Amino acid sequence: METIKIAVLGAGNIGSAVTRGLAVHKHASVTLWNRSQKRLDKFGNCNGTVTTCDLKAAVTGAKYIFICVEGPAVIPVLDDCVRYVVPEETIIVSCAASVTLAQLREAAPDFAIARLLPNIAAAIGESANLFCSSLMTPEQEKELIELCKASGPVLELPEEQFAVGMVLSSCGIAYAARYIRACMSGGVALGLTASQAARLAAEALRGTAALLEADGAHPEQLIDSVCTPGGVTVAGLNAMEERGFSPAIVHGMLTAAKKV
Ligand SMILES: NC(=O)c1ccc[n+]([C@@H]2O[C@H](COP(=O)([O-])OP(=O)(O)OC[C@H]3O[C@@H](n4cnc5c(N)ncnc54)[C@H](OP(=O)(O)O)[C@@H]3O)[C@@H](O)[C@H]2O)c1
Incomplete structure (x- = not known):
């Protein structure tokens, strides 16, 4: 060539x-x-x-x-x-x-x-x-x-x-980075250093993306396999949804798309 x-x-x-x-x-x-x-x-x-x-x-x-x-x-x-x-x-x-x-x-x-x-x-x-x-x-x-x-x-x-x-x-980079930034705030509040929290959040995102790609699974299947009934993960997830986690993301995407 x-x-x-x-x-x-x-x-x-x-x-x-x-x-x-x-x-x-x-x-x-x-x-x-x-x-x-x-x-x-x-x-x-x-x-x-x-x-x-x-x-x-x-x-x-x-x-x-x-x-x-x-x-x-x-x-x-x-x-x-x-x-x-x-x-x-x-x-x-x-x-x-x-x-x-x-x-x-x-x-x-x-x-x-x-x-x-x-x-x-x-x-x-x-x-x-x-x-x-x-x-x-x-x-x-x-x-x-x-x-x-x-x-x-x-x-x-x-x-x-x-x-x-x-x-x-393209915008997704900023949204994912903001998620990691929020994890840093949460991690520091729970006693980690900011860099430890950033690393763990980024690795969790990387692992999630790799699992979804490898298995072709629906995200909800991953969520199910992590959420033990009555356990820690689902308690956190429900608390996030109470504060509008998913609707905030959809609302942000619709707002951004109107501006392109
Ligand atoms: N950032 C993203 O994630 C992303 C993703 C997809 C597509 N894009 C597209 O990529 C393009 C650039 O975005 P960016 O984020 O890279 O912006 P940026 O970092 O602000 O860079 C803008 C570039 O445009 C040049 N420029 C501005 N006015 C010019 C003019 N009149 N004549 C010649 N060059 C001029 C600037 O040159 P000087 O250094 O001389 O000012 C600079 O090289 C946009 O069209 C955007 O829609 C961006």
């Missing part, structure tokens, strides 16, 4: 994470562009990634351009890119939450285009990636999805469901 030249545009949280994920792919040669130098300095070195503030140098000859700038800047940056690349050689991949395939298509009419919604765990190959595309051949899709798997599993989803998917996959 030939080396694939990739340009990642935007060295913010998601651009940096996507770059770190892609950079471990053995056939990828990644250039990270940012309009200003500061974030590139912060990014540092990663598996031979080239960093630059020169957009033309970043995108010229690139087979894939991952656009990771903030929403309102996506179309202006794409407008600049299409001056330096041609549809026969380059595929556009937008990681923006709020820009649709139709809007991207208007700015780059003849290009194959994909939307990829990663989360920040892309940096360590553990992102949940949402994917949809326009004007891509099955071969192009296959290669791109293989490439994106370097940052974590890829789930193909109709674009209409991206907002909902994102609430779980």
Whole structure:
């Protein structure tokens, strides 16, 4: 397989994470562009990634351009890119939450285009990636999805469901982190150090996810197998539900989805 030249545009949280994920792919040669130098300095070195503030140098000859700038800047940056690349050689991949395939298509009419919604765990190959595309051949899709798997599993989803998917996959990092933060408060109140509590809560989350994935079980089955009748776990769980644990999560997700 030939080396694939990739340009990642935007060295913010998601651009940096996507770059770190892609950079471990053995056939990828990644250039990270940012309009200003500061974030590139912060990014540092990663598996031979080239960093630059020169957009033309970043995108010229690139087979894939991952656009990771903030929403309102996506179309202006794409407008600049299409001056330096041609549809026969380059595929556009937008990681923006709020820009649709139709809007991207208007700015780059003849290009194959994909939307990829990663989360920040892309940096360590553990992102949940949402994917949809326009004007891509099955071969192009296959290669791109293989490439994106370097940052974590890829789930193909109709674009209409991206907002909902994102609430779980991208926003989900913040929700899970807040759960761990709350466990730290509880753990400290019960006499653990904050770091002991954080570690135990994170390991419990990791174990839960691994069990669900391994067995394909429903979460309620795991709950049943942990809750001894009249025991400690169910007492805690019921007390959490009395304070709105599950409804709070559903309410938060519905609120977030309305804002995408
Ligand atoms: N964070 C997430 O978990 C997540 C998940 C999925 C998708 N996304 C999407 O990823 C994109 C970036 O989000 P982020 O969280 O990485 O934001 P961020 O950390 O604030 O980074 C924003 C990036 O956009 C660049 N930028 C802003 N205005 C620009 C302009 N006019 N021209 C060129 N570059 C410009 C910034 O460059 P400077 O350094 O020069 O300001 C920076 O590289 C968004 O479209 C978001 O929807 C984010």
